[in-house]
Amino acid sequence: MEYRDVVRQSIKRFMAGETPEQLSSLKEEGLKYTPDYFDELEEELLGEKAEKKDDKESEDGDD
Amino acid sequence: MATINARFDGPIPGENYTSDVKNYPWHRPPEIVDHDEAVEYVLDDISQPEKISMIYTLLETGASVSTIVTIINLLNVSNGKYPIDLSILIAGPIGRFIEIMAKKNDLDPKLGVPEDRIFTPEYFRFISGEMQEDSSDEDETMPETAQDDSEAPNTGLMGTPTGSSEEAAPAGVQSAMLGYSDDEEVTE
Numbered sequence: 001m002e003y004r005d006v007v008r009q010s011i012k013r014f015m016a017g018e019t020p021e022q023l024s025s026l027k028e029e030g031l032k033y034t035p036d037y038f039d040e041l042e043e044e045l046l047g048e049k050a051e052k053k054d055d056k057e058s059e060d061g062d063d
Numbered sequence: 064m065a066t067i068n069a070r071f072d073g074p075i076p077g078e079n080y081t082s083d084v085k086n087y088p089w090h091r092p093p094e095i096v097d098h099d100e101a102v103e104y105v106l107d108d109i110s111q112p113e114k115i116s117m118i119y120t121l122l123e124t125g126a127s128v129s130t131i132v133t134i135i136n137l138l139n140v141s142n143g144k145y146p147i148d149l150s151i152l153i154a155g156p157i158g159r160f161i162e163i164m165a166k167k168n169d170l171d172p173k174l175g176v177p178e179d180r181i182f183t184p185e186y187f188r189f190i191s192g193e194m195q196e197d198s199s200d201e202d203e204t205m206p207e208t209a210q211d212d213s214e215a216p217n218t219g220l221m222g223t224p225t226g227s228s229e230e231a232a233p234a235g236v237q238s239a240m241l242g243y244s245d246d247e248e249v250t251e
Contacts, residue, residue, distance in 0.1 A: 003147075007136065007154040008129045008175060014155020015162075015174070023098060023152060033102040038159040045167050 088143025095145040102156045104144065105135060109157075115164060122165050127175025132158045 013019075017035045024031055084090050095101045109115055121131055135157060136150035145153075158174070165172040232240070 003137070004129065004133045006151050007133045007158075010151050010154035011129050011132060011158035011174065014159060019155075020152065026098070032099045033153075033156040035155075035159070038156065038163065041160075042163045042166075045163060 087141075089140060089147075091143055093143055093146045093149075096149065098149065098152060101145045101149055102153050105139065105153065105157050106160055109135065109161070118161060119165065119168055119170060122161075122170050122172050125173070127173040128158045128161050128165075129154075129175035131161060 014035060019031065019034060024034075095104055109118060118131055122128075132154050136147075136154060139145060140147045140150050162172050162174065
């Protein structure tokens with residue numbers, strides 16, 4: 001198995017919401033960059049964008 | 064003129080101890096060993112306008128997220144930023160971040176991650192090169208097999224043995240092949 005294959009597997013697992021078990025036990029306060037963190041980030045960034053799109057569409061509709 | 068045997072044209076045992084072990088950044092302790100710290104470093108690094116625009120360009124040209132993460136990680140490992148095992152652990156967060164940023168910029172990134180595959184005998188045959196992956200439909204393969212059989216020679220030394228009695232040589236010919244003359248016929 002090559003390095004890029006391992007990277008692919010790592011990304012795939014993370015996208016599926018999995019994190020290495022032992023990794024989270026390294027810190028008492030837990031990891032910051034978890035799948036949930038990025039889900040919230042996505043909602044925050046793409047949610048705002050979706051709202052802007054909706055506003056534009058409604059403005060176009062008013063004209 | 065004497066030639067150097069290739070087997071002896073290598074380092075002698077222990078030669079590595081004679082060189083400086085701190086020649087390369089990855090020979091020295093990495094700068095970052097903490098997971099969150101490493102992720103934060105990469106996210107800050109790739110968020111710079113010139114770098115993120117390069118990533119968008121790569122995605123537009125068809126590069127997958129996993130390829131970009133591999134490039135970023137190998138670059139940072141070779142610069143001694145973090146160790147290679149930590150780079151595997153942070154590949155997921157970096158890939159996810161790139162995916163989010165790409166979506167934000169109306170890009171549809173390819174993740175480049177392997178899909179779940181059910182390991183069937185056909186799959187292993189494909190891996191071993193016996194068949195093509197797309198030939199899962201048996202209707203397509205069956206006529207080819209039948210055609211191969213029809214084209215196979217059925218006469219001569221390379222002919223397919225059929226086992227039928229019709230093709231067996233007559234008794235006289237067989238006895239001639241065995242070296243018997245007509246006088247000394249084999250009695251059954």
